Amino acid sequence: MASVEWLVKNVTYRPHCYFCITPEGILQFRFAQSAPRNPKGRECSNWVLLGDHRKKLKDTTEFDKSLLRAFTMVTKNPEKIYPNEDALRTKFQYIFLxxxxxVHHAPVFKDYIFQGLKEFHQDNVFFLEIRTMLWPVYELDGEIHDKLWVVRAYQEVTDKFKRxxxxxxxxxxxxxxxxxxxxxGIAHSIRTAIKLREIFSDIIAGFDxxxxxxxxxxxxxxxxxxxIPVMYGVxxxxxxHAGETDWYGTSIDRNxxxxxILNATRIGHGFALTKHPVVKAYTRNKDIxxxxxxxxxxxMKLVSDMRNHPAAALMACGHPMVISSDDPAVFGAKGLSYDFYEAFMGIGGKRADLRTLKQLVTNSIKYxxxxxxEKDLFMKVWKLRWNQFIDYLARKPR
Incomplete structure (x- = not known):
């Protein structure tokens, strides 16, 4: 969620940062006191201290640019580099690896959360809900932190940012x-989610x-x-995530x-919803x-022209929706404004105006x-800022 420029210019210049390259050409990084050992069964080149590697280079600029290319899907020739979804998904996975x-080095992890909050706040985002796997976070000496530590880290950094x-x-x-x-495995994760929500009711929103x-x-x-939650009365x-596909009649859109049926609070993507009129009517009536x-x-090649996005038809009939940024840094974007721009200019059609933006923003709070x-308080804060925005537009010289 934080820009890869910050990751390259800040994090990769920190001491004790090692890197290696897998046979597939995937860059791997690890912070350690000395060169780390490869996990059992995983091949990698010799681990090299990144600081030493940079010292040997005449110009580090090109090397840093190569890291930026490795950390994002941005390319000048997307049709050639990503001829199909498989190529896209492979690159997508490589980036996260x-x-x-x-990111999972403890000091970096906390700084990364703070940087992400900072960038979204600069984009006028005042509340975030993010999906997270709560991967283990490690210290320089190899100590591994569990999910409880990770959630507390999110909480501590957020409290620090709010100060x-x-x-x-x-x-x-x-x-x-x-x-x-x-x-x-998923049953275990559901039980973990229930436990985490009992301990951190103010920060754990749910499961996906x-x-x-x-x-x-x-x-x-x-x-x-x-x-399981229903069985336990919890x-x-x-x-x-459901229906992230342009196909019809598959297990994907049947999701x-x-x-x-499982009473989802919101549906991620739902790209195939317009092909399921009963579900479409149900989600609208139930305000999902x-x-x-x-x-x-x-x-991800679901749509090339935003005017043809299924959400355009859904927006036209007043179906409930919110605009999300998914993985902005991976796509070379920042914050949420880029996605709002595409939603406004393409999905909204020629009749989109300030009312469209206002509805989408209030939806973010409502849903x-x-x-x-908290929503009532948030709405009051937002209305004040919205009025200031309208006043600014009215006074702006033309």
Whole structure:
């Protein structure tokens, strides 16, 4: 969620940062007192101290540019470099494998959260809900922190940020796990989510299954695990990725049906919703919004022209939706404004105006996981800023 420029210029210049290259050409990083050993069964070149490597270079600028290219999907020839979704997903996965060793180092992890909050705040975002796997975080000496430590880190950094930015409303986490795991594995994650929500009720918003839908298991496959909260009489809100596909009649778009049966609070992407009129009518009547991610859908080849995005038809009929940025840094974007721009200029059509923006922003507050009291307060704060914005536009010289 934080810019890769910051990751390269700040994090990779820190001491004790080692790197190696896998046979597939994937960069791996690790902070350590001495050169780390490869995990059992994983091949990598010799680990090299990044600081020493830079000293041997005549010009570090090109090397840093190569890191930027490795950390984003940005390219001058996307059609050639990414001829199909498989190529896109492979690069997408490689990026996460590369940056994980950097971001999951404890000092970097906290700084990364703070930097992400800072960049979104600069973009006038005052509340965030992010999906996170809560991966283990490590110290320089090799000590590994568990999920409880990771959630506390999010909480501590957010509290620290709010002390210098009192108008910031906070951050909440949607604990997520891969849809490639066994039913038993997801059942364990559901129980973990319930436990974390009991301990951190003010920061854990709910649960989701993430990862590529068409190569992973369906929501129906995990039905026994996903029914655990009901069996225990516990409330665990779901924010399911569902229907992130341009196909019809597959297990992927049928995830939309199971998402509403499982009482999803919001639906991530829901790109195929217009092909399911009953689910479309149900989600509208029940006020279940879609999380529309314009840039992500475009990069992942679901749509090339935003005017043809299914959300355009949904917006025209007043279907509930919010605009999300998915993985902005990976796509070469920053914050949320880039996605709002595409939603406004393409999805909104020629009739889009200030009312369109106002509705989308108020939707972000309305469909958040905040309590009613918090939403009411947030709306008051936002209305004040909105009025200032309108006043600025009215006074701006033409």
């Amino acid at each position: 590369s940056i994980s060793g950097l 210098t930015h009192p108008e910031f409303m906070g951050l909440r986490l949607i604990f997520s796990d891969y849809r490639t795991k066994s039913v038993a 299954l993430v990862g590529r839908e068409d190569t992973g298991f369906s929501l129906y496959y995990y039905k026994e695990a996903l029914m 409330k665990l809100p779901y924010f399911f 939309l049906v199971d998402a509403v 919004p879609l999380e529309v991610c314009p840039i992500s859908n475009q990069v 958040s996981s905040l309590s009613k009291t």
